Amino acid sequence: MDVEARLDRLASTDEIRQLVAKYCLALDMRDLDALCGLFPEDVKVGRGQSGRRALKGWFDETLRVQFTGTAHIAGNHIIEFDDPDHARGVLYSRNEHETGGDWVIMTMLYFDHYERISGRWMFRRRLPLYWYATDLNAPPLGDRKMRWPDRDPYEGGFHDFWPSWERFWSQARDAESEVPEPAPLDGFIDRMGPSDGLGVRVR
Numbered sequence: 001m002d003v004e005a006r007l008d009r010l011a012s013t014d015e016i017r018q019l020v021a022k023y024c025l026a027l028d029m030r031d032l033d034a035l036c037g038l039f040p041e042d043v044k045v046g047r048g049q050s051g052r053r054a055l056k057g058w059f060d061e062t063l064r065v066q067f068t069g070t071a072h073i074a075g076n077h078i079i080e081f082d083d084p085d086h087a088r089g090v091l092y093s094r095n096e097h098e099t100g101g102d103w104v105i106m107t108m109l110y111f112d113h114y115e116r117i118s119g120r121w122m123f124r125r126r127l128p129l130y131w132y133a134t135d136l137n138a139p140p141l142g143d144r145k146m147r148w149p150d151r152d153p154y155e156g157g158f159h160d161f162w163p164s165w166e167r168f169w170s171q172a173r174d175a176e177s178e179v180p181e182p183a184p185l186d187g188f189i190d191r192m193g194p195s196d197g198l199g200v201r202v203r
Contacts, residue, residue, distance in 0.1 A: 024072040085116040106133040130156025
């Protein structure tokens, strides 16, 4: 990689990290125009819908119905590039939610796809993977750690996405086995082999 490409990679990495920080601020302060501007005009929203207007409607309904207030704190962030204009990321997020008379805390991951469009990095896709959500005073011990008020507990996909979790617990101790060579610079996420929980590799 030449000097110009390295500088572009550094600038892109910083812009993607800023993208995440902007998402948190716009979401928590309920600036839906700023929030939806972090996604491309043809963003897929679900139920056959696409576009920023549909995305704004989805955010508006979700935030008004479920949450009084929120705070999203972004943590560990791995960013890997497929080419100069496309990248993927894994991001930890620690969140707090006021929802009616309850205070719900959450730890989760985002599996992101980023795309540079007209010189700006945007979210192409965000896949949320949840470890737990629970009342501030109720540690989420045991299974089905997603425990929202007025909902049955459920699993959040946090570990199912990563085959290493099941492999670690299903095999005997193998601390003496050979360790492979380190993953290439932009191959760490692929080395870990994320899937959609159904055995389908995700890129």
